[in-house]
Amino acid sequence: MIAKRNDALRLGTLSPARVLEPADGVELAAALAAAAAAGESVVLHGGGTLQHSANPPVRYDSAVLTTRLVAVHEYEPRDLTIGIGAGMTLATLRRMLAEHHQVLPLDAPFPARATIGGTLASGWAGPRRATYGRSRDLLIGATVALTDGTLAVCGGMVVKNVTGYDLGKLYVGSQGTLGAIVRANFKVLPAPPEQRLAISTFEDDNRERVVAHVGGMTVPPVALLIRDGFLALRDAPRPEDIDFRPQIVALFEGSESTVDRAMREYRSALGAAGVAETRILTGAAASNGFQDVLDEYVALAGAVSFTLLGRGLPADAPLRSERARTAFPSGGERGVSVETIANLLTGDVVARVRAPAALDAQTLAAAGAAVRSAIGRAQLIAAHDAAVPHVDAWGETPSTIATMRALKERFDPQNVLAPGRFVGAI
Amino acid sequence: MLSSFASRLLDALGPDVVRAAPEDLAVYAFDAYSEDKLPSAAIVPHDAREVAIAVRIARECGEPIVPRGAGTGLCGGAVPSRGGLVISFARMNRIVELDVRNRRARVQPGLINLDLSAAIAGAGIFYAPDPSSQKISTIGGNVGTNAGGPHCLSYGTTTNHVLGIEYVDGNGALHHTSIDDSGYDLTGLLVGSEGTLGIVTEVDVRLMKLPEAVRVCVAAFTDVESASEAVSAIIGAGIVPTALEIMDALITRAVEAHYHAGYPENAGAVLLVEIAGTHDDAAAGEAALAAIAREHGALSWRAARDQRERDALWAARKGAAGAIGRIAPNYYIQDACVPRTRLPEVMHAIDAIARDHKLPVGNVFHAGDGNLHPLLIFDRRERRQVEAVVAAGTEILRTCIAMGGTISGEHGIGYEKRETLSLVFSPDDLAAMGRVRDVFDPMRAFNPDKIFPSGAMCGEVKTPAALGTATA
Numbered sequence: 001m002i003a004k005r006n007d008a009l010r011l012g013t014l015s016p017a018r019v020l021e022p023a024d025g026v027e028l029a030a031a032l033a034a035a036a037a038a039g040e041s042v043v044l045h046g047g048g049t050l051q052h053s054a055n056p057p058v059r060y061d062s063a064v065l066t067t068r069l070v071a072v073h074e075y076e077p078r079d080l081t082i083g084i085g086a087g088m089t090l091a092t093l094r095r096m097l098a099e100h101h102q103v104l105p106l107d108a109p110f111p112a113r114a115t116i117g118g119t120l121a122s123g124w125a126g127p128r129r130a131t132y133g134r135s136r137d138l139l140i141g142a143t144v145a146l147t148d149g150t151l152a153v154c155g156g157m158v159v160k161n162v163t164g165y166d167l168g169k170l171y172v173g174s175q176g177t178l179g180a181i182v183r184a185n186f187k188v189l190p191a192p193p194e195q196r197l198a199i200s201t202f203e204d205d206n207r208e209r210v211v212a213h214v215g216g217m218t219v220p221p222v223a224l225l226i227r228d229g230f231l232a233l234r235d236a237p238r239p240e241d242i243d244f245r246p247q248i249v250a251l252f253e254g255s256e257s258t259v260d261r262a263m264r265e266y267r268s269a270l271g272a273a274g275v276a277e278t279r280i281l282t283g284a285a286a287s288n289g290f291q292d293v294l295d296e297y298v299a300l301a302g303a304v305s306f307t308l309l310g311r312g313l314p315a316d317a318p319l320r321s322e323r324a325r326t327a328f329p330s331g332g333e334r335g336v337s338v339e340t341i342a343n344l345l346t347g348d349v350v351a352r353v354r355a356p357a358a359l360d361a362q363t364l365a366a367a368g369a370a371v372r373s374a375i376g377r378a379q380l381i382a383a384h385d386a387a388v389p390h391v392d393a394w395g396e397t398p399s400t401i402a403t404m405r406a407l408k409e410r411f412d413p414q415n416v417l418a419p420g421r422f423v424g425a426i
Numbered sequence: 427m428l429s430s431f432a433s434r435l436l437d438a439l440g441p442d443v444v445r446a447a448p449e450d451l452a453v454y455a456f457d458a459y460s461e462d463k464l465p466s467a468a469i470v471p472h473d474a475r476e477v478a479i480a481v482r483i484a485r486e487c488g489e490p491i492v493p494r495g496a497g498t499g500l501c502g503g504a505v506p507s508r509g510g511l512v513i514s515f516a517r518m519n520r521i522v523e524l525d526v527r528n529r530r531a532r533v534q535p536g537l538i539n540l541d542l543s544a545a546i547a548g549a550g551i552f553y554a555p556d557p558s559s560q561k562i563s564t565i566g567g568n569v570g571t572n573a574g575g576p577h578c579l580s581y582g583t584t585t586n587h588v589l590g591i592e593y594v595d596g597n598g599a600l601h602h603t604s605i606d607d608s609g610y611d612l613t614g615l616l617v618g619s620e621g622t623l624g625i626v627t628e629v630d631v632r633l634m635k636l637p638e639a640v641r642v643c644v645a646a647f648t649d650v651e652s653a654s655e656a657v658s659a660i661i662g663a664g665i666v667p668t669a670l671e672i673m674d675a676l677i678t679r680a681v682e683a684h685y686h687a688g689y690p691e692n693a694g695a696v697l698l699v700e701i702a703g704t705h706d707d708a709a710a711g712e713a714a715l716a717a718i719a720r721e722h723g724a725l726s727w728r729a730a731r732d733q734r735e736r737d738a739l740w741a742a743r744k745g746a747a748g749a750i751g752r753i754a755p756n757y758y759i760q761d762a763c764v765p766r767t768r769l770p771e772v773m774h775a776i777d778a779i780a781r782d783h784k785l786p787v788g789n790v791f792h793a794g795d796g797n798l799h800p801l802l803i804f805d806r807r808e809r810r811q812v813e814a815v816v817a818a819g820t821e822i823l824r825t826c827i828a829m830g831g832t833i834s835g836e837h838g839i840g841y842e843k844r845e846t847l848s849l850v851f852s853p854d855d856l857a858a859m860g861r862v863r864d865v866f867d868p869m870r871a872f873n874p875d876k877i878f879p880s881g882a883m884c885g886e887v888k889t890p891a892a893l894g895t896a897t898a
Contacts, residue, residue, distance in 0.1 A: 123611075158795075159766075165615060165862055219638075407862070
């Protein structure tokens with residue numbers, strides 16, 4: 001095991017005293033048991049792309065990196081299943097699957113850094129989930145290192161399985177507070193033969209018509225987003241060139257004939273709504289363009305910014321995003337602005353709050369609370385360090401918190417794993 | 427003379443809800459597995475409040491609690507093996523809320539699976555999980571076993587369609603979970619937990635848009651192995667239709683004799699395929715699948731001409747286990763799952779195991795998922811045959827495990843397979859599951875003797891005391 005100190009792994013105000021890179025699950029489990037015996041705390045690290053989707057830990061003795069857990073345990077392309085180490089990056093996995101015309105649609109930002117373990121632990125559920133399911137639905141088995149030093153397996157390598165409790169679901173979204181995922185098994189999908197990304201800018205006055213027309217399509221896209229802000233700054237080199245108008249982004253996937261038909265229908269729906277121009281990306285440009293959209297979810301902007309992702313009903317998404325943009329009426333004069341992405345198929349609303357460096361903590365916290373109440377049950381997904389102390393990652397505590405605390409207590413009685421990172425200060 | 431437990435239930439809930447006479451309790455003693463045991467009392471509640479009251483009384487009296495849907499489970503999951511209280515959801519069978527726009531519904535656990543899809547078909551939507559028992563089995567029971575069905579090849583099993591759950595915990599407190607809540611995914615834990623973690627009183631389900639076009643086709647093969655080769659080749663080619671089902675000659679003949687659905691009676695095996703999507707995709711999918719089937723020795727390929735023919739083929743397939751009742755005195759249906767490339771090999775092995783034990787075997791299974799359902803035919807009056815069925819069943823499970831598979835794809839572990847669970851999972855794996863049980867049900871009051879191996883029996887396979895008739 002290699003040990004090194006690394007301040008780059010700082011979370012909130014704490015840096016780890018030790019950094020461990022276990023070679024495999026057995027070493028990782030032993031490291032957790034040793035930490036438990038010594039009364040120390042451990043925070044798991046993947047690629048760090050979603051580190052702000054949980055609160056900073058309250059204790060932080062060791063950082064455990066999954067960089068060496070990159071084995072391909074099992075991959076029989078003809079079974080459409082794969083079992084891999086948790087430290088493998090999404091980009092590596094994507095390349096490996098692409099050789100066999102297969103995909104795993106986890107849709108996480110920054111796949112060159114994001115790891116399988118981190119994506120699962122953060123509970124990330126990307127914009128295509130209305131079509132392909134969430135990471136919890138694609139996971140068919142896992143091996144997890146627990147703080148008593150054991151490695152516990154659940155599920156398997158088959159696509160249908162009711163053999164014991166479905167513990168994979170418990171670990172997904174648990175932010176590394178119950179155990180460390182060391183291996184994950186997934187069902188993978190045949191890659192769609194055709195992929196096209198359509199991006200259209202429209203006038204704000206037209207918003208309702210746009211939403212109504214694209215909502216009635218017989219062949220819907222796999223992702224359908226309305227963006228207010230986000231890409232605008234990056235696209236425009238000079239501030240005076242910024243196009244503040246909303247955009248609708250649609251990703252179509254499937255056979256060529258079905259995608260052709262869907263595109264025709266989509267363009268005619270947009271035409272009927274008064275949208276004149278649509279930029280269409282095909283092939284690699286489409287998938288790169290879609291990845292750019294995903295990366296924007298967690299990109300930071302301006303002096304101080306933080307981004308919340310709220311879940312709710314698809315039909316309400318446009319309304320909730322509008323409320324988020326106007327949630328902080330006095331924000332304008334203090335330089336606070338809110339950008340949103342509304343997912344019309346899943347109901348997710350992403351809201352990025354941007355503030356000037358000089359903004360006081362109280363106003364920053366108030367902006368967060370206002371946006372949160374606008375978009376529904378919301379989790380922090382990205383934040384500048386300066387914003388972290390003022391915006392809780394979790395917001396509202398669920399009514400089942402007592403059961404969650406009991407699960408934490410039973411899986412990690414010494415509170416070794418990521419203390420304080422989870423909801424309700426777990 | 428009523429037990430004090432039954433008296434307390436009667437006092438609290440009244441005779442309309444509580445059953446306590448032995449003749450009234452007999453129907454709650456068994457499910458489609460062979461074991462039975464009379465409970466001390468049963469309730470047929472109207473709502474979650476009555477469930478919670480009964481749970482509190484059971485807890486105070488130290489009585490175990492077993493939830494019950496329609497009793498179609500094949501693994502004894504609804505058998506009150508230690509007596510106690512059975513909660514039947516026969517009356518809690520309503521669609522509480524339907525949100526067509528957001529494609530979701532809130533339903534009570536006693537709602538019959540097919541009744542949900544039938545009620546919403548007019549809105550162009552459906553509930554995807556479709557176990558063969560869907561005409562009788564309930565959403566609550568389906569949640570308990572994470573039920574599958576032929577169409578989960580493309581749509582996933584029950585767990586992929588449950589958005590939230592309302593449940594009563596061991597103290598009689600009511601909770602609501604949602605997969606959109608922050609925190610641990612309690613919804614995902616509850617689905618497939620076979621009533622061992624709490625009593626589900628409401629389910630939020632995801633609904634799907636009905637496809638524009640559906641094609642149902644039947645291919646005839648000389649034997650199950652070649653049909654299985656075709657299925658492995660279809661999946662291997664990256665084509666995932668909505669259903670890929672195989673029936674062998676024995677099942678096909680029984681099904682045709684009963685349903686006259688149009689299956690080729692002289693085939694050694696038939697492959698039932700469903701392709702759904704746009705008109706273009708369904709047409710292209712059929713062409714691609716037919717080509718692969720022919721390459722793998724399909725003797726014929728026929729597409730159902732209309733909805734009536736499609737329905738007839740499906741009704742016959744879903745009624746297969748029942749149709750076997752016409753030709754077999756008793757049968758024992760297994761449920762196991764293997765990686766899909768291993769299908770031809772495992773079918774060959776099952777055939778050999780059945781021959782070794784001199785038992786006729788029928789195979790009707792969700793081939794596209796690698797989910798097997800060998801039906802071992804026997805006469806329960808013949809002791810040798812009963813022993814042979816138990817031995818062959820265990821051998822089949824061991825074979826599937828050795829091929830990287832597992833011992834249940836969709837029926838659950840229940841009472842029947844709990845000792846077999848330790849063939850799949852190590853004590854450490856089971857201990858992790860036990861931690862969850864400790865949190866939800868420290869007294870082991872919810873559905874005792876299910877899923878987990880009994881401590882003393884860890885690591886060995888138990889022979890069921892008696893093996894009886896199973897019905898689907």
